[in-house]
Amino acid sequence: MKALILDMYGVIIKDPEGGLLPFINRTFPDLSRDDVYRHWIKANVGELSSFNFFRELGFEGDLSIIEKEYLDTIEIDESFYEFAPILKKHYNLALLSNDLGEWSRYLRNKFKINDYFDVITVSGDLKIKKPDVKIFMHTIDKLGCSATDCIYVDDRRFNLAAAQSLGMDSVLFNSRKVQYEGKTVVSFKELTNLLI
CATH class of the missing domain: 3.40.50.1000 (HAD superfamily/HAD-like)
Incomplete structure (x- = not known):
């Protein structure tokens, strides 16, 4: 077989990009694709945890809620x-x-x-x-x-x-x-x- x-x-x-940039730009409209994806590339190979990925972008507070909010936009x-x-x-x-x-x-x-x-x-x-x-x-x-x-x-x-x-x-x-x-x-x- x-x-x-x-x-x-x-x-x-x-969505080929998983809607990541639009989600992040709702909170940080000035972050460019390059700003986001240089951290995403590290997270993509296990060099950053998912919470640290959001932290590096400037997110604060309960990162588990922010992460779930993002993931639930994906269809x-x-x-x-x-x-x-x-x-x-x-x-x-x-x-x-x-x-x-x-x-x-x-x-x-x-x-x-x-x-x-x-x-x-x-x-x-x-x-x-x-x-x-x-x-x-x-x-x-x-x-x-x-x-x-x-x-x-x-x-x-x-x-x-x-x-x-x-x-x-x-x-x-x-x-x-x-x-x-x-x-x-x-x-x-x-x-x-x-x-x-």
């Missing part, structure tokens, strides 16, 4: 629930996400998606993030298959290029509406039709 590896944000989660693509069981009949499913470990656990539990996946890899837990090929290799090893047995789905072209460099097939989930020469889908229905 082949393996299907899915990205989280921009694939399973509707799942509801069609995932319809098509994941169909895909699971044909593929071992893996999740490969650049995310803070705490955030990923909260969202996966909230949306009840853990049981769909045979393998879950999160950059904040592993301290490596895409497009580093080591995080792809870790996921392939956990799946117990070869790269050529894997299909990787992501909304970012540079992550697809990293997967392809290992011999994986790849599909762009085009939630960012970009130009791409390879296989492209815009929904789980299209993905299912392409792969089954």
Whole structure:
């Protein structure tokens, strides 16, 4: 059986950025994308805890409330629930996400998606993030298959290029509406039709 590896944000989660910058700019309108993402990159590889990420940006008070308020703005693509069981009949499913470990656990539990996946890899837990090929290799090893047995789905072209460099097939989930020469889908229905 082949393996299907899915990205989280921009694939399973509707907003590719998770709505992070708009949420932060409600409190700190002068913080730029660069101001936010230099801390987010550190948190994404486990160098900052989720609370310290908010603290570095200037948030004060009960950070658990602020964090939950942010995470509860994030929405799942509801069609995932319809098509994941169909895909699971044909593929071992893996999740490969650049995310803070705490955030990923909260969202996966909230949306009840853990049981769909045979393998879950999160950059904040592993301290490596895409497009580093080591995080792809870790996921392939956990799946117990070869790269050529894997299909990787992501909304970012540079992550697809990293997967392809290992011999994986790849599909762009085009939630960012970009130009791409390879296989492209815009929904789980299209993905299912392409792969089954």
